[in-house]
Amino acid sequence: MGRGVGARRRRHLGPLGLRTGRWLPEVGGRWAGSRRLRSRASPPLALRCGPTMPQYQTWEEFSRAAEKLYLADPMKARVVLKYRHSDGSLCIKVTDDLVCLVYRTDQAQDVKKIEKFHSQLMRLMVAKESRSVAMETD
Amino acid sequence: MVLLESEQFLTELTRLFQKCRLSGSVFITLKKYDGRTKPIPRKGSVEGFEPSDNKCLLRATDGKKKISTVVSSKEVNKFQMVSFWCTLYALSQGKGEHIEQWVR
Numbered sequence: 001m002g003r004g005v006g007a008r009r010r011r012h013l014g015p016l017g018l019r020t021g022r023w024l025p026e027v028g029g030r031w032a033g034s035r036r037l038r039s040r041a042s043p044p045l046a047l048r049c050g051p052t053m054p055q056y057q058t059w060e061e062f063s064r065a066a067e068k069l070y071l072a073d074p075m076k077a078r079v080v081l082k083y084r085h086s087d088g089s090l091c092i093k094v095t096d097d098l099v100c101l102v103y104r105t106d107q108a109q110d111v112k113k114i115e116k117f118h119s120q121l122m123r124l125m126v127a128k129e130s131r132s133v134a135m136e137t138d
Numbered sequence: 139m140v141l142l143e144s145e146q147f148l149t150e151l152t153r154l155f156q157k158c159r160l161s162g163s164v165f166i167t168l169k170k171y172d173g174r175t176k177p178i179p180r181k182g183s184v185e186g187f188e189p190s191d192n193k194c195l196l197r198a199t200d201g202k203k204k205i206s207t208v209v210s211s212k213e214v215n216k217f218q219m220v221s222f223w224c225t226l227y228a229l230s231q232g233k234g235e236h237i238e239q240w241v242r
Contacts, residue, residue, distance in 0.1 A: 075172065082164070082166075122209065126214045
């Protein structure tokens, strides 16, 4: 019973290894769930995380997706910038607490694009609804 | 969280950048703000609250110290011109090869 102790801990987990499973006493006792677990591979990382968090490699894709996310619900979305001078890296994240879009860079030309995007978003936020300016995507 | 006026916020932000020059990160958060000063009650609605449309919250932290400011449509120009990106540029002087890209 090499897997005995681990199985006891995992008995509340479902077949995918997530905490949604139930006991299966009707199948044959308290180890029934764990016997099924042995043959399952662990789920992909995307399933285990809650909200999706794509990291974009190109600025164009990121800016289009971020603009769409902000316009879908302006009150919910927020923009976070993280600047590390020691690494010379800048990371911009746009999220509405369900979906999270991230773009990282250490190139100066990208930093200028990020700055322009940030300013455009700030202008969008303070503009009155009747005169909202459409953003220009790169 | 310290709420500051816009000039004070920019000064403190510059200080944050200078402090985190050798190690650490500066986080800047931007989100739309409707001017509420009281939390939303679980039952009923806030009386006499008019959501305003032309403000946003700007927050900055280095992990320890937190500052914030409210930017309205009148002040947004100030933030575009004397933007904290000038600070970034000043700090990135060390990485000399891309300086000409900062010049508008």
